[in-house]
Amino acid sequence: MPETKKIALLIDCDNVSHNSIEGVLAELAKYGMVNVRHAHGDWNSPSLSGWVTKLHPNAIRPMQQFAYTKGKNATDSAMIIDAMDLLHSKTVDAFALMTSDSDFTPLVLRILESGMPVYGFGEKKTPQPFVDSCSLFIFTENLSVDREEKLDSPQLQLNKKTKNELRQDSGLVRLLRAAAEQTAEDDGWSALGRVGSYISNNSSFSSINYGYKKLGDLIRASELFDIEMRNGGTAMYIKDNRK
Template sequence: MSETKRIALLIDCDNVRATAIEGVLEELATHGTVNVRHAHGDWNNPSLSAWADKLHPHAIRPMQQFAYTKGKNATDSAMIIDAMDLLYSGNVDAFALMTSDSDFTPLVLRILESGFPVYGFGEKKTPQPFVDSCSPFIFIENLLPAKKGDDESAPVTARVPRAKLRQDARLVKLLRTAVDQTVNDDGWADMSRVGSYISNNNPSFSPVNYGYRRLSDLLKATEFFKIDHQESRMLVRDPKS
């Protein structure tokens, strides 16, 4: 039995909303245990009051960084130093960065070079270079809690409808290529291999960004693929291949 992956969550409180932290922690729980939880920011700043309310309920450690010079973001430097210290500590197996700032892209690339996955979480305004560097990247708008009066069991973000999925040329090409490259002699591809192919070739991809928890649900929603459920595995095929 494999050991549980230890994940270090570093939060840039200056430019990401506190309301998504529950969803982020729930998502990370599917990957391992978040044994390091650091929230970086100037805690003397009233704008971080929403984050301050989230610290104790979620066992998040506040990392104080004073704004020594107006207009300069000292939080970024402190968070990078923290990440590098953790990288060499030997106490974590993966990183999660909660930020919408593309300045952290070089940090992500450096961590990846050391063989550690980096889960990214940020708002939809996040620049594409940072999104593409993470493995994977999830927009926090898809992880926000349901509003009062809504069905809390319903998806937070509405699923992208079939018609829109089919019109997304980049998505369709990604899915069809993944199935085609992992297909067996009988024309069927193992779903786990399809997922691995996507992770290796497009690590920032996540079905959550389309409103689906599982890759199989996303494939099924496009109605481009046939899905076969077996006792020990799930198979997929593209009839047009």
């Protein structure tokens, strides 16, 4: 049985909302165990009061960073140092950065050079360079917890894109078609697993950003491909349905 991947989650509390932390942790559980959970910020600041209520229930360690100079973001520097210390400690196998700040793009690239994936989580205002640099990036607005539910039962509030909305996203359409084409077998059909692997290796795509928990559900909704279920209905294969 393969060893569980150990993930370090570093949170830039100055630049991301606390409302989606449960959803972020639930998403990361798909990829491994989040054994490091550090939340960076000036905990004397009233603006972090929402984060304070999230620390203990989610086993997150607050990392204090005083704002020594007005106008300078000391939190960014502290978080980068923390990440580099963890990288060189060789105690984690992957990183998750929860921030909406593009200043962390060089950090992402440095971690990727070390052979570790970087899972990014940020608000929709996050600059594109940071989004594109991550191994996978999910907008935190898509990982919010229903306030009527208990905190230990996160419910993703997914706003599903319609068929027309998916088809109008030219970047998405190109990515899906390229993935199917590059992974096609001799009969022209592509196994969904190989399609997903191709996409993961070539983009920061996540189906959750389009309102779908699974890639297969998004592909069905787009109606861009013919679909065939094989191996007793357990394996999905797709083929471009353009004539």
